[in-house]
Structure formats: C-alpha cells, structure tokens
Amino acid sequence: MARKFFVGGNWKCNGTVEEVKKIVTVLNEAEVPPEEVVDVVVSPPFVFLSLVKSLLRSDFQVAAQNCWVRKGGAFTGEVSAEMLVNLGIPWVILGHSERRLLLGETNEFVGDKVANALSQGLKVIACVGETLEQRESGSTMDIVAAQTKAIAGRILDWNNVVLAYEPVWAIGTGKVATPTQAREVHTALRKLLHDNVSPEVAASTRIIYGGSVNGANCKELAAQPDVDGFLVGGASLKPEFVDIIKSATVKSSA
Numbered sequence: 244m245a246r247k248f249f250v251g252g253n254w255k256c257n258g259t260v261e262e263v264k265k266i267v268t269v270l271n272e273a274e275v276p277p278e279e280v281v282d283v284v285v286s287p288p289f290v291f292l293s294l295v296k297s298l299l300r301s302d303f304q305v306a307a308q309n310c311w312v313r314k315g316g317a318f319t320g321e322v323s324a325e326m327l328v329n330l331g332i333p334w335v336i337l338g339h340s341e342r343r344l345l346l347g348e349t350n351e352f353v354g355d356k357v358a359n360a361l362s363q364g365l366k367v368i369a370c371v372g373e374t375l376e377q378r379e380s381g382s383t384m385d386i387v388a389a390q391t392k393a394i395a396g397r398i399l400d401w402n403n404v405v406l407a408y409e410p411v412w413a414i415g416t417g418k419v420a421t422p423t424q425a426r427e428v429h430t431a432l433r434k435l436l437h438d439n440v441s442p443e444v445a446a447s448t449r450i451i452y453g454g455s456v457n458g459a460n461c462k463e464l465a466a467q468p469d470v471d472g473f474l475v476g477g478a479s480l481k482p483e484f485v486d487i488i489k490s491a492t493v494k495s496s497a
C-alpha cells in the first residue's frame with residue numbers, strides 16, 4: 244500500500260494571537276489535495292494549541308511541539324501527554340534537534356518520551372538528524388541510526404509514528420539537503436527499519452524530510468522515492484506552506 248504523504252508545519256516558538264489567526268485563515272482558505280492524499284499537521288506553541296484547534300479546518304490536524312516524559316505531577320513548566328489527549332490534540336513532535344542540542348535531550352530520554360506519548364494515545368513525529376560536524380566527519384548514518392534505534396526500541400505500534408529526518412545543518416539555514424543527500428539517508432533509515440523492526444513496518448512507515456524546505460524546492464524533494472513528506476519550519480509560517488502541501492500531488496500522480 245502506498246504511504247500517504249505527510250506535511251507538518253513546526254511553528255516553533257513563534258507567533259502572536261493575531262499572527263496565528265492570519266496563518267490559520269490562509270490555511271483554511273487554501274485549496275489543497277484531499278485528505279486521502281495528504282496528512283497536514285500544524286504545530287503551534289502550547290499556548291496557541293486550543294485556539295488553533297478551534298479555528299482550523301477539520302481536514303487538518305494539530306500537534307504539540309513536545310510533552311513531558313512521564314505522567315503529569317510536580318514538574319513545573321511541563322505539559323503532559325495526557326493533557327494533550329484531554330485537549331483533543333492528536334499529535335506531538337518529539338526529539339527535535341533544537342531540544343536535543345539546546346536542552347540536552349539524549350537519545351534515551353527521547354526514547355522514553357516516545358514510549359510515554361504513544362502509551363497515552365498520542366501519535367508521534369519523531370525527529371532524528373546529524374550536525375554539520377557529524378556529517379563532515381562521515382558519521383551521519385551512525386548518528387541517525389543510534390537516534391532511530393533508541394526510538395524504535397520503544398515503539399509497539401508503528402501506525403502512530405512518523406519518522407522525520409532533519410539534518411541540523413539544514414535547519415533554518417536556507418541550506419537544504421540535496422535530493423540525493425535526503426534520499427540516501429531516507430533509504431538507509433528504511434533499511435534500518437527493515438532489518439531491525441520488520442519489512443512491513445519499513446514499507447508502511449512515513450519518513451519525512453525537514454530542513455529549509457520551501458515552496459521552490461519541495462517538488463524535487465517530494466519526487467525522491469523514500470521521501471514521504473516534510474516537516475517544515477520557517478516556511479510553515481508563510482503562505483508558501485500551501486505550495487508545500489500541494490507537492491503531495493508529485494507522489495499521487497507518479
């Protein structure tokens with residue numbers, strides 16, 4: 244069965260109520276391929292989740308950008324998976340490189356978070372990716388394999404997981420991975436799932452690319468065999484996000 248294209252918009256730590264309303268209006272008015280062709284998931288900061296959920300068209304979904312590693316309780320400043328479920332938020336992004344690098348989230352911690360979020364009924368966009376230094380030293384595959392294995396070992400049901408390959412050197416830099424660079428890692432990750440999990444999971448799990456994706460480069464990337472969609476940062480705050488959603492047709496017409 245073909246994997247459904249997936250386009251996520253990670254708004255990161257951006258936005259005001261007014262800006263959020265504007266972005267949602269653009270999305271609500273956009274003509275995009277039907278739900279059967281593409282999953283669209285936008286991820287505002289926690290404080291805007293309810294607002295976005297209440298305004299957003301029903302064929303698009305909402306994701307949180309993080310959640311706590313365990314059940315809620317005395318953890319000042321954290322938001323638990325069960326709170327997100329209670330709010331009707333279906334998705335959460337976990338293991339983003341900004342959290343790994345700026346907040347010290349380790350592979351093991353991200354694995355724990357993924358296990359906890361899935362056990363509470365959330366769907367997870369799990370992120371992996373190497374730094375520039377790691378790429379230049381030739382350790383890209385070792386790094387993303389270790390990150391992926393730490394996550395994979397904690398997953399019982401892969402139906403609720405999307406894997407996002409986001410090379411750190413491509414995030415927010417305007418330096419997008421070439422289609423070949425993206426394809427190489429995506430293909431290797433799919434092989435890793437094949438060998439370490441199962442052929443079925445390797446065939447059905449969406450592996451999406453993130454890092455300086457925009458309206459101009461999305462089609463060529465979308466045409467790569469193992470690229471099943473995108474996790475978009477900066478461009479997800481702009482009208483060109485709609486063009487990125489439309490790149491799903493590159494796959495459906497292939």
Ligand SMILES: O=C(CO)COP(=O)(O)O
Nearest residue numbers: 253414415454455476477
């Ligand atoms: O980190 C990203 C999405 O999670 C990518 O960010 P940019 O698209 O701004 O490079």
